[in-house]
Amino acid sequence: MYKSEQLAQHLKRLIENGSWSAHTKLPSLREQAEISGFSLMTVMNAYQDLEAQGLIYSKEKSGYFIAEHLKAQMPHSTTIVSLNPKIEINSLVFKYLKSIQSKDILPFGSAFPDHHLLTPTKLLQMVSQKARDQKSYDQTTNLPPGNLALRKIIAQRYAMQGISTDADDIVITSGGLDALNLSLQALTQPGDYILLQQTTFYGAWQAAERLGLKVITLPEHPTFGFDLQAFEQVIQHYPIKVCWFMLNAQNPIGFTVSDDIKYKIAKRLHEHQIHLIEDDVYEELFYGMNKPLSMKYFDRSNLVLHCSSFSKTLGAGFRVGWVYAGKYSEKIQHLQLMSTISANALIQNALVEFVSSHHYEKHLRQLRRRLEKNKKRFTQYLKQHLGQCCEIYSFPSGYFLWIRLPLHIDSLELYQQLITQNIGIAPSPLFNVSDSNQHYIRLNCSFEWNPSIQTGLDTLIHYILNLQSQS
Template identity: 65%
Template structure:
């Protein structure tokens, strides 16, 4: 953990335990430097990090102050469960994805990081070498459960996080979405109840629609991200078969759930005999030095199926994922042989060489550094442009910013107006059911700042401001 991150964490704890009240002034940069022993630049970085998270605010020529909303962090959040029996999401997602795929549309709505950051010359060199070998195409080792060497490498990465894993626990898939869908299909039958977070990756909604499942959703907690009280209430009230959760670097919001909450989730899964499919596709895109632990770390009864992939770190063309399937390995392989069959043998062999020679770790370090840099620039630029009634949810990981618009502004309306100007964003309707508020949009912030991005954000802010003006003058 960087020194500035440690200082920011220490200050956050003081705020959250009530030691520093709302609107109280933080020590000046010089005072904090003397107190903590850190440099002025480290203190400034820590304060700016807290400001980006909405924990403090700055007054010109005055200093930094504790933000009002943090005074509410320990108050209970009203629980609001929602039953979604008839889901209709696929057509909406299909239309949206078609609308943003053109090269002349600003890619702020894309789910993938900037391809320029993901492109790795060494990976391409290894791929080219394998492309010349017949054995890279025709080896039977790529069939389910997948290339043994690749599964061993992935298993070793789990072991390094303290999760005992064998290659036989891993099933290679054609990307994370394939892993998630196969896992859900293996664990459910039509009519079963599953649990999702109120705001979640649209693939979960599509899978539930396709399989004829009934969905219970729980609201996000405004501070921790995950509402444990609502989670337990749902497990008590409904015959939940499976949960599909994203707890690290959440898409679209961005939060990562603390370890103590994950531990409690694991206990509740055991108590109520419920399985969990963990969508951890962004697991490598953390900032700093501490990789967040997956729910699998806390799993003592083999109730967690952990899904991830290389597509968000090496590019959408590297559609190779996996599921830590454990006892469900055979069931998932049977389903795989009736659908996607296997991931590309060429890519599997390429990844074995790329990961074996530690090229991946170097690539990840550079990628995280660039994503953090770009996201901070986006945040600062949006703060300058957007009306103060818009709330930017910033978290120190990933490449998304989740923007909360005034309650009277509809995210889908903003999307429709912007797509006419060749600007793509992701409206909250892609991630939430019709039963909840839809005044949110997601922005992809993985791109280097340039005049095109600046122009797109200018149009975005103008469209939002027009709606605010129309409402206030109505």
């Protein structure tokens, strides 16, 4: 363990046990170096790590301060575990996605980062070079399970995280959603029970509706994000076949579940022999130095199918995903050959060259820094103007903000009003099928600040305050 990690863990324990109250000023970098005996650089790295975790915050020319406890950052759970035997969300999602397609719409509702931050020049050069080589279009070597060289590179990246992997465990797909859908189809039959987080990516709801599955939902825990007690109750009382969870930079809320809770989830899955489809498409968009562990890391029974994608780091044009399928690899390939067949051969070949070079890691570091900077500015601006009537939930990863509106404001109505002004937002009915808790919106804050962005935010603020004044 690095010295900065040791110091960060020590300070984290002091924060979590209440030794320091919220907004208490920490010792300066120089003072902390004298107290701890570590170098200034080590102390600075530790403070930056704690800031990335949301435990402390910095003020220009003033130093570092203790942040509000995480409990104050999470929406309170107001709904118990619920059974959703009939899901009807596809029509709403279809209409919503059609409504935000126009290039004139300010894309605060988009699921993708700002395209200006993606598709690095070096990658485009590699694509251009590959495009002139006829062998790059050879589809036979890129059919399921996908390009062997790309699968080997992905397997190596798993190994770097301490996850033993072979290229044969990996199936390349046409994006992360394709990986998730194929995995769910491989593991379930119509009428099976599956377990979802109560507020989750709408693709999970769509897949459940399409496959005729019965859905049980877990409420979010107000402190830890994942309600372990509710999870244990559900798997004891319902014949859950599959869980579909997003535990790193969860979409739409944004929290990351601790390693301790992930370990306990894996233990319960093993005890009850329940499979987990892990949606981890935001795995690379963490802040700070330490990448969060995936559930696959804790899987000792081959019950976790880990799904991810390049589309959130390289853009929608590079919609290539994968699933760590293990023993289900062949079944997923059979399903794939009956649907999407395979991912684009040219893109797979270009990714082999780009991801295996130092350019990919350099791009990821730059992307994380810019997303963190942009998210912080959005958060500060919205808290300044809406802090009296809304709660802004901001977590140290990804590029989404989850905003709790006043109780009487319906997020779908707000979305419909804003779309007439060419502003897109993502209302909570896309992520939660219950009739309650529909006063939240998800906001994409990956965009570089400019007059157009500020004008769009000012319009959003105006509409919220106007609806608030009508109560």
